[in-house]
Amino acid sequence: MDRKFSLNAIARRLAGAVAVASLLGAAVPASAAPPAQPQHVIKDPHYGDGLFHFFQDQYFESLTSLMVSQHFDRVAQHADEAEILRGGLLLSYGLHREAGQIFAQLIERGAPPKVQDRAWFYLAKIRYQRGFLADAAAALDRIGGALPPALEEERGLLRANVMLASGDDAGAAKVLAAIPPTSGAGLYARYNLGVALLRSGETERGTKVLDEVGRLSATKAFAGEEFRALRDKANVALGFAALKDERPQDARNYLERVRLNGPQSNKALLGFGWAAAAQKQPKLALVPWTELGGRDASDAAVLEARIALPYALAELGAYGQSLDRYNEALAAFAQEGKALDESIAAVRGGKLMNALLDSNPGQEMGWFWTLKALPELPHASHLAPLMAGHEFQEAFKNYRDLRFLAGNLQSWQDKLGVFGDMLANRRQAFAERLPKVREQAKDSGLPALQQRRESLAGELVKAETDADGVAFANPQQRAQKTRIDDAGQNLKAATATLPAPEAADAAERLRRVSGALTWQLAQQHPEKFWDAKRALAATDTALAEATQRDAALAKAQVEEPLRFEKFAARIAELDRRIKALNPRVAALSREQQRQVEDIAVAELRQQQERLAVYGTQARFAVAQLQDRATQNKSDEHAAKQ
Template identity: 30%
Template sequence: MAAVTLKRLSQLLAGSCLLAAVAAPSYAGKPLTEVADLRYGVTLYHYYQKDYFQALTELYRADVAGGIQGHGDNPAIIEGGISLAFGMKNSATEIFTQLLADESRPPKVRNTAWFYLAKLAYTRGQWDDAEAALAKLDREHISRLMAQEAETISASILIRRGQLQEAQAAISQIKAPSVWLNFLNYNMASALGRDGQFEVAIPYYEAVWQAPIKEDSDDLELQLVLRDRARTAAGYSELALGSFPDASIDFSRVRLTPVLANQALLGNGWAALNRQLYSTALAPWQELLRRNFMYPEVQEAHLAIPFAYEKMGAAGEALLAYANAESAYEQELDRIARARQELQRSDLLQLLAVEIDRNSSWLADQQPDLDQVINYLHTLVAQNQFQARVQELRDLQSLQQNIDQWQVKLTDYRDLSAARASNRAAQAETVAALDYPTIVARLVAQRDQLQAKISRIEAEHDYLALADEQQSDLVKRANSAYDKSQRLAEQLSREQIAKARLLRGILYWQEAQSYHDKRWQLQQAMAAANAQLDAVKESYQRVQLAVDQAPDLIPMNERMAAAQVRLDTNQQRLSATMDLVTAELQQQLLAELELQRKRVLFFLSEARLSIARLYDHSNRNANSVPVASDSAAIDSDSAPIDNDSTPIDSDSAATDNNNAVDADDSGAAEPATTGEEFQ
């Protein structure tokens, strides 16, 4: 399918796949504001921000991390839709095929997968596969819009196969009006025109411009351009049938603003000339003379006008017009030569002025901003194949930008890693200067001494050893008083001796009573000290491990090195692909310039022959008015149409809105989508 059609299809596809996903029956009862998996929520956030590239990246990251949980087939449908929108047909086909592998999936999910597989097959020209996929649709669970487009694709397949009678029958069965039906009618008429069935083709063209216009539609310009193309094509079909008045009517109803009006103006002149209305024929052709000379219709008008003068018997005006045409053709050849030189020595990317936009490549209708040289090649640039290659170049540039960004990021990451390693080395020197092993060993020795003391106290039940300083002082004083009372017993009364013994006994009793509590507290403090000491030793071991082996830095450095290799490999592949695409585009542009040069040379030779013929006729008939001979450059009995069997030649029909109507290389427009979402 043509590039513009694919992009418009992708607009519908990316939105509709999301709608189909969130409308799956298994999640019909859930509020749309809830997500069961944060990664799915991040994906939806980027999707609604129209950052499709990042949305697809989040899906890939989630898949590597184990997949998105709690949302069924929704992530897969979104991934398939965005992949197709970015032109990743193989990936999209694989995703939708996997969805169909499980027959227990809901009908809406299976319908969505079959429908997109049909579209994929159609874009690849695989008519049988597309037809087979459409046949698998469950018509009881299909939306109205999906059913309409499925009918359009089915009829388009018949047209592509050349089964025109079957296609006509299929179109007649489509009752509901839609934009797809308009494109079908146009394609049907174009196919009939290529087959020489102009009389049969005209009613299909009429159906296009008779279809009601939706004024509030976002595609209003598309509808108007399609009408203009249908009227222009019908006019040339009527020229071929000799219905010159009807052709004039159709040509005159084409808007004058689009570039497509050039064909209508040219055809309108020939329709009038064939009715011998020579003055009437001059009006549209003279309008063409005011337009850019690079258009083929303008170039032809420079020959048609003097030819009309000859028919009117104005030999002098004809000779002057032929001379002006000769000069214009010579100037055009000079411009073509300069354009060729510019194209060969300039950077094609700068000439195309392709802006890098990683999201709008396929999800938006875009046309490259063209400079003077590329504008001169508007015919080629408007063709689908060229646009598709330019689109690929834009995608490649986006990938190049992504690789460049990652090159910068990797450099920053390496600098951060080096800075962390440097800081760690400085910290290691600080740790080494503090001599942590000696400090830890001293603390262990002190802990061991304290543990030995506690063990001795427990073994000897030396509860006085656990007394605090104040209590120990009291015990010492009581022991001293008791000892004195024993030495001076003869000098002291019994009461005094008893008091000394009682005071000593009370203190000993108090210490005996608090011994178990104090021992428990000491054991708890000892356990805490052991834990802290173990933590210090473990922390020191971690520091040593980080210094000696760097378990956090080394794996990261290894991953960065592997990423650098991948980037370098992808950079080489990308550069080779970009060179290939650029070379192909340049060759296409040069070939188009050569075709234009040959066409202008033909017109130039015709102008010179006509001038010579008029001079020769004037010399032989000095007193007569020169008239057109049988060897005239353009025969009045037939209009100079590039393709006799095709009302509109896709290679010469350019519109001011290339996204509006897209004709393939054979002259027929593809069925396009409206950008609406499936229901």
């Protein structure tokens, strides 16, 4: 028996645990509570976004966002961790070849050995689930060191299961014998070991091992429905093996341990009855077969009990009751046959798929998703054995995944329609605003401002060369300078008419006033020159920005329509691809639906064939009883004569 893990137990422990660095610590069994995660710094936000979706159980969203981030090289600081996460998610969808390529590349790049070993272990587990036994064995062989204790036990179980499925019963027995029976994995190992020994011909050893499992009592370590079901299964296996070896008393002893109500109870009741019959105790067989005959007729054991019960009555000489029971069985078989016809019609009418989806909801696709509830159909119990089978589970999961992909494609097609509307709105807004922007650009006066700046720059150079501060004089100082210059001219003209002392005194006063103004301007020159240079630099910056805006505007007038066209072409191309994928996915969905329905119908047909065999046996037994009654009457009539 192989213990299957949920998506959280497989992908999360492989991918998520690695992603948050817990693969470097001890692993825990799937049933244990997850350990507290160590501190782990997320350096790339886009990698953190992928982890966020992952831990929200949004695996498809996590995978796609991660792949997009890898495409644009947004997770460079978590390259290996991102690859491990992607590989784990691909594994969770059953894409073991793609995941294997990722793990091989990680190994080539020198990923830590512990990470490599865990990756190969989970890869082997997925390959085994899909039936690729040789590939699973090859992946197990790639594990170089010891795994953490919980995974090491599962590693032994997995290798043994691969060997059992490959027909190497003796090799599987050797592997299983090395697993200590001190944990849940060890208990499964003991059961598988017993089966392997029986299949390899070591009946005594196999019986002893299975007997140990079948005798176990519930403890803290071994409790729950899973443990009880395994214990019942071991006892049923022992019971039927004893029946095959013609040891009916041993068979009864084993089968008495099985619970009256459980997954194995019908088989146990049937086998117990046949063990009693083999001991020539038909009366003892009546008890289990009567109980079994009143149960749901969709179980093959119940159908067999309904013809086994009148057989026991006939053995007891109760021919009348036996005949009645056979007739009741034939009537029940006819009713069951009609119910099977109705179930087949419901399957062919498409009701099965819709009912399964309704009774097993879920948004995410995933390889480890399983059916958990019977569909609400008139005779859903006919499908219980079918739904427990691996083939049907995998076929329906493929159909469900196709439905998920179809919904995802439809969602993106709707989004593309929204993107198209957004693009049309932007185009319209651009076309409406462009004339106004062009008009504003014409009124900017940028060339005149540039000329003015050049003129000011020339004046600043001259002011720096003269260094007399006159260029930076304020209006008052300029007025003073003009008055001084005018006074000088007037004094020069009046010198001939003025007395020499007065002319000299006036000239001295004028010189002092002119000197004071010159000194004042000279003192202000450095500060005013520095302010002017800063103002000119600010003007240059503003003019450069304005020039860039004008250039960007001119460029946008040319490039923006081209960008619109590129976006439109991209939307159209994606829309074309989605429209091309939609019919393919729809066709695959229909094909997969037919495959699922064919599997279901094939199972129901087998039930019909089994029912027909039981019906033939019942009619033959009725004929024998009627012949016996006729012969008895003839004998009585002859005796009277």
